[in-house]
Amino acid sequence: MGFSKEEKTRRILRGFKTVFFLITMVISFLVFSAPVFFVIADALLPTALLSASIPPSSSSLLKTLCSHFSNYDFRYSLIDIPLISIIRSAVIICVYSFCDGPKLSRGPYLGITMICSVSSLFFVSLKASFVFNSSKEGSAMEAALFICSFGFAIAHMIVAYRTSCRERRKLLVYKIDIEAISACKNGFPRYQKILQDERVK
Numbered sequence: 001m002g003f004s005k006e007e008k009t010r011r012i013l014r015g016f017k018t019v020f021f022l023i024t025m026v027i028s029f030l031v032f033s034a035p036v037f038f039v040i041a042d043a044l045l046p047t048a049l050l051s052a053s054i055p056p057s058s059s060s061l062l063k064t065l066c067s068h069f070s071n072y073d074f075r076y077s078l079i080d081i082p083l084i085s086i087i088r089s090a091v092i093i094c095v096y097s098f099c100d101g102p103k104l105s106r107g108p109y110l111g112i113t114m115i116c117s118v119s120s121l122f123f124v125s126l127k128a129s130f131v132f133n134s135s136k137e138g139s140a141m142e143a144a145l146f147i148c149s150f151g152f153a154i155a156h157m158i159v160a161y162r163t164s165c166r167e168r169r170k171l172l173v174y175k176i177d178i179e180a181i182s183a184c185k186n187g188f189p190r191y192q193k194i195l196q197d198e199r200v201k
Helices: 005-032 034-053 061-070 080-098 101-106 108-134 140-200
Strands: none
Touching: 034 080, 034 140, 080 108, 080 140, 101 140, 108 140
C-alpha cells in the first residue's frame, strides 16, 4: 500500500525534525560537558601520539617507559609532554568537580585553569625550541604531539572562560528572579492593606 504525496512529505519533514532535534541535543550535551570532554581527550590523545611515535620493540610497555625516564633529557625526551597533559587535566577536573555555580562563575575554576594552561604553554614552548633546534628534522608525530599539547591548553582556557560566562548569566537570572519574588512578597501585603482600607471607608 503506497503513501500519498502529502504523507511522504509529512514523513520526510518529521524525519528532518527528528534529526535536527538529535543534533541539537548532541551539541548541547557537548557544550555543557565540554570541560570533562576536553580533560579526557587531553589525557588520552598526547599519550596515544607518544606511543605511536615510539618504535615497536620486544620489551614491555613498562620497561620502555622506565627506559625513557632513566634516559630523560629535557632537550630530546618527549615523555614529559603527555605527563604535563595528564597533570593539567587532573588538576582541572578536580577543581571543576569541587566547584559549584558561584565558584564556576568567577572563582577557582577559571583562575586555576588559566594558571595550568599558561604554565604548560610556557613549558611546551620552551621544550619545542630545544627539541626542534637540536634535531634539524622533527618527525610528524613529534610536531603533532606539540601541536596537540598547545591546542588543548588553549582549548581549556576557552572552555573555562565560556563556562564562567554561562554560570555568571545563570546567577544573574537567578538574582533577577529572587528580586522579583521579593518585590511581589513585599508588594502584595500593601495591596491587601489598601483593599482593606477601601472596604472600611
